[in-house]
Amino acid sequence: MKLKLFLLTLLLAACQTLPTTPAQIQPPFPTAGAIEKTARVYLVETGWFNGKEIKYYNMGTNTSGRSDDATRLKIEPVWIFATGVAADGSPIKLAAQDALFDAKPGDAAYTDLWQAHFVTPTSDYKPNSVTSLEALNKSGLKVEKQAMFVNCPIVPLDSKLGDESQPVQKGWVKGEPIAYFDFGPTNPKPGKVYAFITGFDSNKRPQLVAGQHFIFDSTRGASGYSDFWIVQWVTVDANYKAESIKSASDIKFKVEPSTWVVNYPHK
Secondary structure, eight states: OHHHHHHHHHHHTTTSOOSSSSOOOOOOSSOSSSOOSSOOEEOEEEEEETTEEEEEEOOOSOOOEETTEEEEEOOEEEEEEEEEEOTTSOEEEOTTOOEEESOOTTSTTOOSEEEEEEEEOOTTOOTTSOOSHHHHHHHTOEEEEEEEEEEOOEEOTTOEETTOOSOOEEEEETTEEEEEOOOOBOOSSOEEEEEEEEEEOTTSOEEEOTTOOOEESOOTTSTTOOSEEEEEEEEOOTTOOTTSOOSGGGOOSEEEEEEEEEEOOBO
């Protein structure tokens, strides 16, 4: 368990400039676990795709691969009250009604990746009179499962993105008010992100290369892009100079896939 927490911390500190080589462990950014009571600022980080600098939000490690297939992500339902559907398939949301989730960080079922279910309100429905799945099931309202997967990480109340590009949204988990960021629809099949290391220490902990940013195998707008990524360890030799590789196609070192999934939506 201690090793797992260590690795999660390591992954989320990867895009900082670290003080030594091998890299030392930094205090964690968002890590997997129960939702906190203190508001967070979720930083904008720098990475590489095909030699070009990209920016992404560091939303942490609260999503995991499925137990039967680590290359596929765990997905849970989210219920969105909609008065109709727009031409692009997105819901026309009912004003003043917050989305319903049935799990939050720290729950065994929690994930940042959700499959949309549209709820059709009746003409006499009062917004936010349904605040849990249990109440929804008792309401008799029509629910339709959609072929739409959305990235909506639940965060502490009053949290912010580093660039303040969007405010937190309000939602419900089993009658409890929560906050989340809505990064919109995303591909449920994760991409690959490459983390450069000098090797593993005696406790099998990876040692990051100081000053080397993550390299992604896709970016927003490219074919197959997803907000979610499976970390790949890239073990370099003693002569490697940080940032001399900025594209996945140029990686010639040993690459070892991990089971860790990170939520890094690109700007």
